[in-house]
Structures are given as structure tokens and as C-alpha cells.
Amino acid sequence: MEISVLQELRYAYRPKLPASLSQDIAGIGVEYGEPTESISDHEALRGLFKHTYGKPIVTFNRGRNPGIGHKLKAGVILSGGQAPGGHNVIAGLFDGLKKGNPESVLYGFLGGPSGLIGNKAVEITASMMDGYRNTGGFDMIGSGRTKIETPEQFASSLETATKLGLSAVVIIGGDDSNTNAALLAEYFLDRGSPIQVIGCPKTIDGDLKNELIEISFGFDTAVKTYSELIGNIERDANSAKKYWHFIKLMGRSASHIALECALQTRPNICLISEEVEAKKLSLKQIVDSLCDSIARRAANKENFGVVLIPEGLVEFIPEMKTLIEELNDIMAANEGEFAKVEKESFREIVAWLARKLSGPSESLFLSLPEEIAKQLLADRDPHGNVQVSRIETEKLLIGMVEKELEKRAAAGSYRGKFSALGHFFGYEGRCAFPSNFDADYCYSLGFSAFVLTAAGLTGYLSSVRNLSAPAEQWIAGGVPLTMMMNMEHRHGSQKPVIRKALVDLEGEPFKVFAQNRDAWALTTGYRYPGAIQYFGPPEIADITTATLRLEHR
Numbered sequence: 001m002e003i004s005v006l007q008e009l010r011y012a013y014r015p016k017l018p019a020s021l022s023q024d025i026a027g028i029g030v031e032y033g034e035p036t037e038s039i040s041d042h043e044a045l046r047g048l049f050k051h052t053y054g055k056p057i058v059t060f061n062r063g064r065n066p067g068i069g070h071k072l073k074a075g076v077i078l079s080g081g082q083a084p085g086g087h088n089v090i091a092g093l094f095d096g097l098k099k100g101n102p103e104s105v106l107y108g109f110l111g112g113p114s115g116l117i118g119n120k121a122v123e124i125t126a127s128m129m130d131g132y133r134n135t136g137g138f139d140m141i142g143s144g145r146t147k148i149e150t151p152e153q154f155a156s157s158l159e160t161a162t163k164l165g166l167s168a169v170v171i172i173g174g175d176d177s178n179t180n181a182a183l184l185a186e187y188f189l190d191r192g193s194p195i196q197v198i199g200c201p202k203t204i205d206g207d208l209k210n211e212l213i214e215i216s217f218g219f220d221t222a223v224k225t226y227s228e229l230i231g232n233i234e235r236d237a238n239s240a241k242k243y244w245h246f247i248k249l250m251g252r253s254a255s256h257i258a259l260e261c262a263l264q265t266r267p268n269i270c271l272i273s274e275e276v277e278a279k280k281l282s283l284k285q286i287v288d289s290l291c292d293s294i295a296r297r298a299a300n301k302e303n304f305g306v307v308l309i310p311e312g313l314v315e316f317i318p319e320m321k322t323l324i325e326e327l328n329d330i331m332a333a334n335e336g337e338f339a340k341v342e343k344e345s346f347r348e349i350v351a352w353l354a355r356k357l358s359g360p361s362e363s364l365f366l367s368l369p370e371e372i373a374k375q376l377l378a379d380r381d382p383h384g385n386v387q388v389s390r391i392e393t394e395k396l397l398i399g400m401v402e403k404e405l406e407k408r409a410a411a412g413s414y415r416g417k418f419s420a421l422g423h424f425f426g427y428e429g430r431c432a433f434p435s436n437f438d439a440d441y442c443y444s445l446g447f448s449a450f451v452l453t454a455a456g457l458t459g460y461l462s463s464v465r466n467l468s469a470p471a472e473q474w475i476a477g478g479v480p481l482t483m484m485m486n487m488e489h490r491h492g493s494q495k496p497v498i499r500k501a502l503v504d505l506e507g508e509p510f511k512v513f514a515q516n517r518d519a520w521a522l523t524t525g526y527r528y529p530g531a532i533q534y535f536g537p538p539e540i541a542d543i544t545t546a547t548l549r550l551e552h553r
């Protein structure tokens, strides 16, 4: 296969490691902190995680580590949506294992967690690895969203890992996949197996974070890719001066991606789902405020603009949230019946649902355009989440804004032209060549996962902190998975899960956005970040996100 010049040059890129990991491998010491607690629901979680609850945080420092040279066999899984840098996590893990002992072996499970359940694995060789270093995508071994949940799936996972003689399984995934990692670590110990389970924080959504996990990998590259595209659209809008661009951005429930892109590109409007929820804004109020901004710009003869919409917005509009929750419960409790109805016409589904929904939800559901209503009924993912990437919120808002502006025009309160285009940026950013930040961060996460494995730890998430400093000063270690957990209502019952980090309305990134947005709404003050730079001075090639810089200010 012919490869691009950039791909060839990226193969040769040497990711930077924190000083604690770049030293002589036998000199990586492991420091243990105090026992930890979960975020909440301590008793319930202590009961569910009898063997793994409350472990200490670990940090790697200079020291001695005799165990690091043992021959190890590990298996790695890419789980969930693609995120730039996944291959480098595998590279860091692979290089760590081989540096520790050249006879150590790394297997890659094919197609995500189902590869572990069904024993579909390949041994990762040096030449195979070299073909994927510093590249985007998960195509090296593939990914999947299978959730390990039934007793049979847990048992087959253990059977596979035992058959392959593994000492550890490394799961590279988001909050749901790492919840699964925590459950698997507990299950293995409960069955008397010493096989360890280590997680790595992956997701472009940026919602797997806390004090010790500063950001999940992939966020940096994805937001830079989207910001480049948004900047290009802004320049087009400002050149042609005839379109309003409504851009939906991936990110699932959290608005971190939209917020970061707004800080980078200064659009006229950026909705933040967490604020919509806090202010209990209805769909009508959101549409009214969009129309107010559009009308103000029209009064300045600026009949163009850019609106950023977080993918998960609909889940945060109170009346929509209630509707979605009711639909989730109905769909979970009536799977068989629903599948039958699904085959029928949409009218029949509506009639069937109408009997089960509450009054307000029923009228809201009936008021939605048919396409949107259908999208709300699309299958949930294996973790029970609505697939918000499939809901065309940008189209819903354009339609509602058009109607409202027509009304205002008829009443004489709006004089302007409104011509809107909808976009959805999501998949475009998930497999980009990882930025230098993501290439370095991912490699360090993989290497840390190896050190956690060599230290005999289980139920930990690989962690690399102090990320706004140069890579040499990053702090590597591990965080116990149970420390990030609480109990939540899922699929109709209470389940242990890693808590998603949504946008903090008291945090610096949101505050900076809120201080500036009125000016951005009225004047055309777009900022054009341009493409990710892979080579050049560190101030452009190694720069990270505004979110990370502001959070560390």
C-alpha cells in the first residue's frame, strides 16, 4: 500500500515521555498513596467491589523496580468510538513490555471486547506495530461497543485470558468501557484468578476526567480538527455573507468539544448543554434566543453567522430529557413488544407509545418533526445510551428558527434574510493523525499501563498528569477505578458506573466563554486556528487546548 509523505514522517516521530518513564526501566519506582473512596455511594460500591475497592493512588518516580524485567503476557482491547492516539497507547504498552523483557508478549483482541469474549486475538509483532505508530484510527486491531455483562460473557473473558496465559488485560476505553474494566478486574479476583485489568482513558468527548485524569486522549486532536473546519466555515461565511451555519459537534452528553471549539474560533453563538439544563431552558426559549441574536445581526446588515451546537443538547432540555428518559425505560422494559412494533409503520409506534408516555411527553413527542421522533427511537447503544450522533438537532433548530423568524417578520419585528446550512462534525475528527500532544500523551499512557501491569496492580486507570507542562514534567501513575465511581439509574435499575465529567459552569473555560460571548454574538470577530501542525516550533506543534490551559491557570 502506498503511504502518504506525512504518514511516513509520522512513523519516524519519537513520542516524548515523562522523565519518570524515560529513565532506565529498572529505575521506575512505584509510590503508593492513601486508601481511596468512591465519589459517593461508598457502602454500595464497597459491597460490589469487595476485592478492588479503595486501593491507593500510585505515582511513578525514581526508585527500584525488580519486577519490571519479568516476562509478561498482556492482551489489549480498543473499546468504543475511535479517538486519535489509540495506536500510540498500544505502542507505549508494547515498547514498555519489550523493554522490560524482550520475551514479553502482547496480544491485540480483535474488534473490541467481543475479541476477548470470543478469543479472537493476534500477537502484535514489532513490524506490525511499526506500521501504526503515530497514526490515527483503531484499524490495527479494530474496536467495538460490546459490553461484557452477562455471566457467560464474564466467564468466557476469563477463559480466554487464562487460555492465552495472560497476566493482564488492558482496556482502552471511555467511561462505560472502564466501568466494564472495573467489573472485570473484580470478577477475575473473585474467581481466584490473578489476571490483572488496567484501563486507559480514551474518548474525544473529554468527559472521562477528574482531578487525577486531566483529559481523555483524542480530545486534543479532535477539537483541533473541528476548530480548523469551523474556522474555515467562518471565513467562508464572512466572505459570502449569505448563510447561517448551524454546526452540530460530537461529544455525546458533555459540551466540552463545543466549548473548546468556541474558545478557539469565537463563533456568534455556542450552546452549552450543561447551561441549558442549569437554567432549565425549554426548546422554545433556546429558539427565541437564537432568533434574537439573528435579528440583532440582521439589524447590522449581517445576515450570516455561525452557531455551534453540542451533540447531546436534546438530552439537557428539561422536557426533552424527561421524554428521552421515559422512552429509555419503555424501550428497556418492552424490548420484545417494541421490536414487533418497530416493524410496523411509524403511526403504529406512536399510537403504542402514546399509551405509555406521560401526558406532557406525549404531546412533545407528537409535536416533533417525524424524522427527529424516529431518531429518538433509534436503538440505544449496548450501554443504554441514546445515540445522540444520530439526532439531527441542527436541522431541528434550523426548522424551528425559520418558523419563528417568519412569525417575527409578519409581525414586523424582524427584517432580514435567513438562509441556513446544517453541518455535523464528528467522525471527521476521530481518526485524524494524533497531534503531538495526543501522540506523546497516548504513548505515555500505554507505557504507564505497562508499569502498572509490572507492579502487579489491578482495577487501575493509567494516568498521566500535569499535562499543561512540557512532557518531561508530566506525572505518570495510576488511579483506582472505584475512586471514580458512583451508582446511577441505567436500563431501569441502579448500576455502578464511572461518573461522566460534564462542563463545569464554575470552571475557567466556561467563564472565559461567558465573558466574551455577547461580543462574539453581535460583531464578527472570528478566529481562524488553521490546521494541526505536526512539525515546527513547540509553541505551535506542541500546543494543547484552551480548556486544559484554562483549567490549570
Ligand code: FBP
Residues within 6 Å of the ligand: 079, 080, 081, 082, 083, 174, 175, 202, 203, 204, 205, 250, 251, 252, 311, 387, 388, 389, 430
Ligand atoms: P466513546 O464514548 O466510545 O469514546 O465514543 C464517543 C463518540 O464519538 C461520541 O462522541 C458519539 O456520540 C459516539 O461516539 C458515536 O458512536 P458511533 O461510533 O457508535 O456512531
